[in-house]
Amino acid sequence: MTGRYAFILAGGVGSRLCLLSERRAKPAVPFGGKYRIIDFTLSNCVNSGIFDVGVLTQYRPTSLNQHIGIGRPWDLDRTRGGVQLLQPAPGLATSDWYQGTADAIYQNLLHLKRRRAQEVLILSGDHVYQMDYNVLYAFHRRNHARLTVAVTEVPENEVSQFGILETEANGHVVAFKEKPKTGASGRLASMGVYLFDRDALIRWLVEDAAMSHSSHDFGKDLLPRLVARGEAVYAYRFPGYWQDVGTLDSYYRANLEFVQAKPPLDLSDPEWVLHTQTADRPPVRVAAGAKVTRSLVANGCSVSGEVMNSVLFPGVVVEKGAVVRNSIVMHDTLVAAGAELDRAILDKEVRVGRGAKVGTGDDMTPNRACPEHLSSGLVVVGKQARLPEGLVVGRNARIGAAVVAEDFTAQVPAGGVVDGPESMH
Amino acid sequence: MRDILALILSGGSGERLGVLCAERAVSALPFGGKYRVIDFVLSNCCHSGVQQVGVLAQHAPASLNDHIGAGRAWDLDRRSGGVVILQPYQTRSHAGWYRGTADAIAQNWDWIEQQKPARVLVLSGDHVVRMDYRPLIAAHLESDAAVTVAVTRVPAEEAHRFGMVRVASDGRIQSLDEKPAHTDAALANMGIYLFETGRLADLLQARPVDLVMDVLRPQVASGQRVMAYQFDGYWEDVGTVASYYRASLELLDPSSRLETHDARWPILTRDEERPPVWLGPEAQIEDSLVANGCRIEGRVRRSILFAGVHVGPGAEVNESVIMADTHLAEGARVDHAILDKYVRIGVGARVGESARAPGEAGSGAPEPGAGHEWLAGLALVGKDTWVPDGGRVVRPSVIGVGGRYEDFRDGVLEAGTVVPNRRWFEVLP
Numbered sequence: 001m002t003g004r005y006a007f008i009l010a011g012g013v014g015s016r017l018c019l020l021s022e023r024r025a026k027p028a029v030p031f032g033g034k035y036r037i038i039d040f041t042l043s044n045c046v047n048s049g050i051f052d053v054g055v056l057t058q059y060r061p062t063s064l065n066q067h068i069g070i071g072r073p074w075d076l077d078r079t080r081g082g083v084q085l086l087q088p089a090p091g092l093a094t095s096d097w098y099q100g101t102a103d104a105i106y107q108n109l110l111h112l113k114r115r116r117a118q119e120v121l122i123l124s125g126d127h128v129y130q131m132d133y134n135v136l137y138a139f140h141r142r143n144h145a146r147l148t149v150a151v152t153e154v155p156e157n158e159v160s161q162f163g164i165l166e167t168e169a170n171g172h173v174v175a176f177k178e179k180p181k182t183g184a185s186g187r188l189a190s191m192g193v194y195l196f197d198r199d200a201l202i203r204w205l206v207e208d209a210a211m212s213h214s215s216h217d218f219g220k221d222l223l224p225r226l227v228a229r230g231e232a233v234y235a236y237r238f239p240g241y242w243q244d245v246g247t248l249d250s251y252y253r254a255n256l257e258f259v260q261a262k263p264p265l266d267l268s269d270p271e272w273v274l275h276t277q278t279a280d281r282p283p284v285r286v287a288a289g290a291k292v293t294r295s296l297v298a299n300g301c302s303v304s305g306e307v308m309n310s311v312l313f314p315g316v317v318v319e320k321g322a323v324v325r326n327s328i329v330m331h332d333t334l335v336a337a338g339a340e341l342d343r344a345i346l347d348k349e350v351r352v353g354r355g356a357k358v359g360t361g362d363d364m365t366p367n368r369a370c371p372e373h374l375s376s377g378l379v380v381v382g383k384q385a386r387l388p389e390g391l392v393v394g395r396n397a398r399i400g401a402a403v404v405a406e407d408f409t410a411q412v413p414a415g416g417v418v419d420g421p422e423s424m425h
Numbered sequence: 426m427r428d429i430l431a432l433i434l435s436g437g438s439g440e441r442l443g444v445l446c447a448e449r450a451v452s453a454l455p456f457g458g459k460y461r462v463i464d465f466v467l468s469n470c471c472h473s474g475v476q477q478v479g480v481l482a483q484h485a486p487a488s489l490n491d492h493i494g495a496g497r498a499w500d501l502d503r504r505s506g507g508v509v510i511l512q513p514y515q516t517r518s519h520a521g522w523y524r525g526t527a528d529a530i531a532q533n534w535d536w537i538e539q540q541k542p543a544r545v546l547v548l549s550g551d552h553v554v555r556m557d558y559r560p561l562i563a564a565h566l567e568s569d570a571a572v573t574v575a576v577t578r579v580p581a582e583e584a585h586r587f588g589m590v591r592v593a594s595d596g597r598i599q600s601l602d603e604k605p606a607h608t609d610a611a612l613a614n615m616g617i618y619l620f621e622t623g624r625l626a627d628l629l630q631a632r633p634v635d636l637v638m639d640v641l642r643p644q645v646a647s648g649q650r651v652m653a654y655q656f657d658g659y660w661e662d663v664g665t666v667a668s669y670y671r672a673s674l675e676l677l678d679p680s681s682r683l684e685t686h687d688a689r690w691p692i693l694t695r696d697e698e699r700p701p702v703w704l705g706p707e708a709q710i711e712d713s714l715v716a717n718g719c720r721i722e723g724r725v726r727r728s729i730l731f732a733g734v735h736v737g738p739g740a741e742v743n744e745s746v747i748m749a750d751t752h753l754a755e756g757a758r759v760d761h762a763i764l765d766k767y768v769r770i771g772v773g774a775r776v777g778e779s780a781r782a783p784g785e786a787g788s789g790a791p792e793p794g795a796g797h798e799w800l801a802g803l804a805l806v807g808k809d810t811w812v813p814d815g816g817r818v819v820r821p822s823v824i825g826v827g828g829r830y831e832d833f834r835d836g837v838l839e840a841g842t843v844v845p846n847r848r849w850f851e852v853l854p
Contacts, residue, residue, distance in 0.1 A: 033701035034717075073698070259703070267700035268718060268733070274700070280498075280693050282685040283458035283716040283730075284702050290711050298701035299459070299717045302686070312701075 004050045005117040006133075007086075007108065008041055009101055009192070010125035011058035016247045016373050019382045019398060020347065024063040026246070027125030030330050030348075032258050032267065033296035033311045036067055037245060038125040039276045042083075046074045047272050048133040050121065052081030054111055056104045058088055058097065066277075073275045086111070100217030106205040112198060120201050122218070124192035128254055129242040130265050130272055136195050136236050143171060145234040146200040147226060150193035152242045161244075162189035163219040165227075165235050173233040178219045188235060190219065191242055200231075241265055249376050252345060255311050255328050259294050281314050289320070305335070313348075322352075327359075336389075344379040347401065353389035360392060365415035367396045374398060385420065427506075429562065430477045430542035431470050434526050434616070435463060435550035438484035441665045441799060444807035445765060446485075447826050447846050451664060452550035453488035455748050455766075457676055457685060457692075458714040458729050461492055462663060463550040464694040467508070470548075471499040472690055473558040477506035477540055480550065481529045483522065486512050498695045511536065525634035534629065542622050547636065549616035553661040553672060555683060555690065556617075561654045565619045570652035572624070572644060574598060575617035577656045586662070587613035588637055592653040601642050612653065615660055659683045667801035670763065673729050673746050677712055699732050707738060716749075723753070731766075740770075745777065754814070761820060762804040771814035777804040778819045780840040797821045797841055807846060827852040 014026030021029055027038035038055075045053050053076060057064050064085070070076075071083035086108050088097050098104035105122060112120065119140065121133060131150070140148040151165055159180065165188045166175035176190075196204075204222060208214050214221045227233050241264040245251040257264050267274050281300025286292060291306045300314035305322035315332035318324055319339075327341045333350040335341060341352070342359040352358060359379040366375035374380065374396050381387070382401030387408075393399065394414030403420035412418055435453075439446030445454060452463035463480075470478055478501060482489045489510060495501075496508035511533045513522050523529035530537070530547070537545065544565070546558060556575075565573040576590050589610035591600040602608055618636065620628075633639030645651050659682045663669040675681055685692050699718030704710065710725040718733040723740035733750040736742055740753040743760045751768040753759060759770065760777035770776060800821035810828035812818060817833075819840040824832060827847035832838060 261705060268720075273698050275698050278696060278698070280691045280696060282692070283714040285686075286710050286713050286715065287679065288712040292704045292710055293708050294706045295704050296701040297704065297715075300686075 003116045003118070004121070004137075005052045005112070005115050006045050006050050006054070006121040006123055007105055008038070008045075008053060008055045008123045008125045009104060010038055010055050010064055011098060011104065012124075012126050013059045014126070014246065017245075017251060018248055018370055018373050019380045019401065020248070020251070020345070023060060023383065023401060025057060025059050025061060025125075028060075028063040028067055029245075029251070030313055031128065031245065031251075032255060033313055034278065034298045035274060035276045037128065038064065038067070039274055040128050040130065041123050041125050042068070042074050042076075043273065043275045044129070044131050044133060045123075046076065046275070048131075050133060051076060051078060052115070054084045054086045054108060055125070056086045056098070056108065058104070061085070061087055069277065073277050075275075084111070100215050100220065102205060102208055102214075102218050102222050103216035105201075106209050106216070109202060109205065112202065117198055120196050120198050122194040122196065126246065127192065127242060127244055128265070129191070129238075129240060130274075131193070131238060131240065131242075133193075133195075136193070139171075139236045140195045140234070143234045144232065145195075146197045146232040148195040148234045148236050149173065149223070150191045150195075150238050151188040151235045152191050152238050153187050154189040156187060159187055159189070161246075163223065164189055167235045171234045171236065173227050173235050176223045176227040176233075178224065188237070190223070191238060193238075194218065248345070248373050248378055248380065252328065252343075252378055256309065256326070259296055259309060259311060279314065287320070290318075305337075310341075343377050343395070344381065346381045347383040347385075349384045350381050350387070351385075352387045353391060353405075355389055356387050356391040356393070358387065358391075358393045359395055359397075361394050361414060363394055363414035365394075365396060365413070367398050367415050367417065369398060369417045371415075382420065427476065428541075428543035429475050429546055429558075430479065430537060430540050430544075430622075431475045431546045431548055431558075432530060432537070433463065433466055433478060433480045433548045433550040434529065435480050435482045435489060436484060436523060436526065436529065437549075437551040437664065439551075439664065442669065443666065443799070444805050444823055444825050444846065445666075445669070445763065447807060448485055449488035450482060450484045450486070450550075452480075452482070453485070453492055454663065454669070455731055456553060456663065456669075456673065457683075458731055459696070459716045460692055460694045462553055463489065463492070464498075464692055465553050465555060466548050466550055467493070467496075467499045467501070468691070468693045469554065469556050469558060471501065471693060473556075475546065475558060476501070476503060477542065478508040479533065479536070480508065480510045481523065481526075481533065482510055482512055483529070486510065492695055494695065498693045506540070509536070525639075526636040527629065527633040527640050530625075530636075531629045531632065534626070537622075538626075545620045545622055545625055547616075547618040547620070551662070551664060552616065553659070553663055553683065554615070555659045555692075556656060561617070561619060561656075564654045565652070568596060568650070568652045570619075570650045571621065572641065572649070572651045573619040573654050574641065574651060575615040575656050576612040576653045577615050577660050578611055579613040581611070584608050584610070584613070586665075590614050590653060592655075596652050596654075598645050598651045598653050601637065601645055603637060612655065615656065617656075665801075666763070666799055666803060666805065670746065670801060670803060674727065674744065676714060676729065677727060697732065705738070718749075743777075757812075760804075761802065762806060762818075764806045765808040765810075765826075767809045768806050769811045771812050771816055773814060774812045774816040774818075776806060776812060776818040778817055780819050795841070797843075809849070809852065 010027040012026040014021035076083040285302040287304040298314040304320040305318040313330045319337040321338045322335045323340045327344045331348040336354040338355040377395045381399045388405040393412040397416045400420035437451035439451040501508040661672045705722035708721045716732040722738040723736045731749040735752040737755045739756040741758045748766045753770045754772040756773040757770040762777035804820040805823045807826035818838045823843045825846035
């Protein structure tokens with residue numbers, strides 16, 4: 001596998017994830033009880049034998065930088081190859097903020113200079129899936145493709161959220177439409193996984209960079225153009241599970257799929273370990289009188305109350321008499337005695353005061369601030385928020401990061417918004 | 426701390442732990458749901474700023490080599506210093522197993538000298554202890570001692586297990602009694618010694634075998650400044666089945682003396698990547714410690730489950746310690762037992778049934794556990810054992826490594842049975 005090289009695009013803003021990605025890039029959003037979304041892609045690389053990876057960041061890179069570091073958990077702390085974090089840099093003639101995905105790679109073409117790879121793999125750090133990229137390489141070579149795009153079938157009603165491809169029986173791509181509102185035939189969506197011939201990629205990116213009308217994006221510009229002029233673009237149909245957890249609803253649903261007896265991906269497969277950065281935490285402590293069913297609970301948690309159908313990240317404390325139901329609770333959050341959560345997503349280090357009720361009532365008024373993303377009944381609470389004792393929070397509410405008791409003037413009604421102090425940026 | 430070299434004595438073969446130490450050193454014994462015993466001492470070194478560590482190992486050293494590796498987990502993979510495992514070795518002019526603790530140190534003296542430590546801190550890798558070594562070092566420097574020995578209070582009825590120490594009011598040690606039958610001394614030697622390097626070199630000239638008998642006792646007897654440092658924190662010698670089991674279950678008490686949740690003094694270990702604990706819709710679990718990678722579908726009460734344990738639907742675990750990757754099939758039941766790694770308990774099997782119903786009087790025949798007091802009434806099941814579907818293991822009893830169907834008579838293993846170990850290639854499917 002020497003000579004293989006992958007770029008991972010990890011600059012995504014993830015605006016539809018609301019509070020969860022307000023202060024971190026989407027690939028750094030916690031997932032599945034101990035992971036971050038980018039762990040799936042990074043682990044796919046190393047499990048496929050690709051040990052030379054560049055991660056392109058732009059939006060709020062701090063949490064990603066901390067998470068990836070020098071790449072130890074993925075065995076990417078290597079003498080040759082390994083992982084490199086590639087942030088936009090000013091100063092050079094070709095350097096600026098990344099305009100689009102294609103531009104991000106264009107600005108980092110330098111990194112291909114001394115690498116001998118015949119092909120370049122370009123991945124997205126935003127998706128939940130397990131894929132052996134060797135299969136993609138084999139498909140690419142067998143078809144003498146210049147570009148192979150991995151595709152998956154998506155439901156009819158979601159077609160407009162993806163890049164949709166039309167292919168001939170042998171996989172040759174004959175049409176590509178980015179997020180088609182109407183008129184798309186087929187439901188084969190691009191997974192944001194591209195395998196390019198190295199020389200073709202360089203040629204095409206240089207060409208695209210010179211076009212003033214281009215937004216320099218793979219999906220919007222490059223792919224449609226290449227397909228239209230009949231380049232050897234092939235679609236590899238991926239048979240496995242693939243999830244774009246780009247919205248709060250899909251994020252919530254995907255997390256809870258992993259508490260089922262038959263989860264969509266086997267996270268305990270010793271042949272395909274999902275690696276992540278983990279702090280040393282003691283085993284889960286379940287106290288006498290506690291009740292925990294149908295849930296994922298990570299090391300470092302301490303449960304004395306009731307937990308059902310939920311995902312608890314490391315260090316969550318559920319005190320006696322507290323109830324956590326249908327919820328996702330991130331690292332080191334405390335649910336104090338007698339508090340109740342239902343259909344809530346709590347970010348890290350939140351404190352839920354005694355007897356507080358988060359996510360109650362039948363009122364389904366959509367959220368005032370972001371009705372399009374928060375209307376299915378979920379409550380979202382930002383990092384380090386302090387919810388006072390006895391607080392009642394209706395459905396579809398949004399409580400900002402780092403709010404304190406004084407920020408609450410009354411109970412929070414359905415669809416309510418409580419904003420905390422402005423972030424420094 | 427750059428001038429301190431720690432030597433961890435991990436020679437314990439754990440005879441009194443039976444099958445649990447058949448293929449591992451006591452230091453490598455799993456403890457507390459995800460740790461190995463030696464993790465506590467290595468974490469102490471890391472948090473106390475001791476950055477040069479030698480581990481003296483002899484019994485089943487592979488178990489320690491695997492676990493410690495280059496010392497990454499403890500930030501001991503260093504360019505200068507770090508951790509080194511010192512095993513007995515041969516040269517053209519020398520060959521020898523370690524004859525005792527002092528001999529093990531003497532045989533590695535060349536390496537120790539190369540590290541140029543001002544002081545040598547001798548530790549035991551076989552004890553569970555959460556201790557900051559800095560105050561001990563400070564006390565040693567202040568008292569201008571030749572040797573400082575850490576001591577701790579133990580209950581009088583346990584004194585016969587330890588080296589008991591009498592200390593004068595100025596902190597000087599007056600006597601050292603190894604495993605005394607009767608004593609009024611209340612302080613036990615913790616097996617932690619701080620020597621000035623030069624002094625230790627002189628003492629090793631006489632080729633002593635045992636550190637206590639051949640080095641410390643003569644020093645005390647000849648009136649040298651051998652000083653005691655009293656430690657009041659958590660210290661547990663888990664060298665017997667009874668003490669291992671008791672110390673394990675003590676961790677479940679909300680007021681457990683061993684703090685493992687302290688973020689300022691985390692217990693570091695070589696952690697495998699496992700998913701969070703999964704609890705099924707019918708799971709019933711309380712009063713337990715459960716590590717990542719476990720899948721719980723049945724009932725768990727007052728138990729400790731290491732990574733990757735699977736408790737099948739309708740299965741039950743009670744007051745037991747279950748090590749990594751052991752599986753209980755549907756309806757299996759485990760009671761008062763210690764199960765080693767990779768054990769398979771068949772459908773509906775029962776491990777740790779009591780020999781007779783409580784309150785039932787003895788008939789004059791010997792108790793089923795007679796001669797097996799060391800088992801503390803428990804069932805011990807060795808690594809890689811398969812208990813057949815419907816099989817029954819009555820306690821106290823021991824199944825050696827690789828137990829199989831043939832070990833059961835009519836599907837039953839009677840109390841007092843000890844099944845010997847098998848080698849792995851004798852149990853290939």
